[in-house]
Amino acid sequence: MRIDEVELRLVRLPYRSPFKTSFAEEREKHAVIVTVRSQGVEGYGEGVMDPFPHYREECIAGAWHLLRNAFVPELVANGCEHPSQLVARWAGWRGNPMAKTALELAVWDCYARQQGVPLRTLLGGTRTEIPVGASLGMNTIPETVENVRRHVEQGYQRIKLKIEPGWDVQLLAAVRAEFPFIELTVDANSAYTLADIGVLREIDQFGLHYIEQPLHWDDMVEHAHLATLLHTNICLDETLTSPARVKAALDLGACSVVNVKVGRVGGLQSVREIHDMCVGLGVPMWCGGMLETGIGRAHNIHLATMPGFVYPGDTASASRTYARDIVEQALEATQGIMPVPEGPGIGVTLDRPFLNEVTEQTEVVRA
């Protein structure tokens, strides 16, 4: 496909309420929205970098620089026969998976729209709806218990609690006392070390489906050691930045559940490789979330239709996060089931007046 132009937008979108994790309290979304235009058709992608590198190393300023001066000029100059080629084409620029993904996703969406098929069809996804869970930020214990109740009543199929040292055993005891049988997981976002093995063993007693990224955000070796000390499955998130890293983590025994975030692993082609590897090894996967706008959320829903995504993911109703979204379609789950947006590509259209309202910066690169 010939690429006529690529538009980069920096948007800033308020969250309905602040979201607190072990590394930050966030009040608004900063996202890079990429539009690829090809022969009268548009496709959209979203970058999940933050202004500052609290989750992984990438940040918006660095990603914007690379998109503007490396990936976009390469794409516009050379076009693209199939979006699956792009990861390999950009491999000479090392790392920076989130920046690459923002553009790669837009090309996939544009390509699917040109073919007149939903994106999930290109990915081999067969489902027309996906099971979803809810990820709850940190709050007081009574507020968290009420929040769990509300989401269980709404039918969410898995509840994930954010934890950190000092905010773990009491919280879990309170939630488990009220909800002994729900599918419950925790996400530490790297807040513990092996020196915390005492409290990690206590956390091990709560019948959790898995514990997500308990140790350092780039570690595999200590996670592999921890896996031998706990009954609870370990799921890695931050550590898994490419298909090669997923393979290494599984070879080492550093995790037995894989959280896939397309931005973290460098694009949909990398997701496909990870998917096929995990299916081959019988490793369960699920789709993580980065509080995306409707564009990133719609991409996540499509990729989670692939058969290896067997656990409920983070792709909950958009209205939990945003009072108003930049897409026209309401991406809402009912009884813990999220329908896949219908139509070609990712199946959403832009709420352009609102998108313009929340756009802080725009740059267009033409062929």
Ligand SMILES: [Mg+2]
């Ligand atoms: Mg996580």
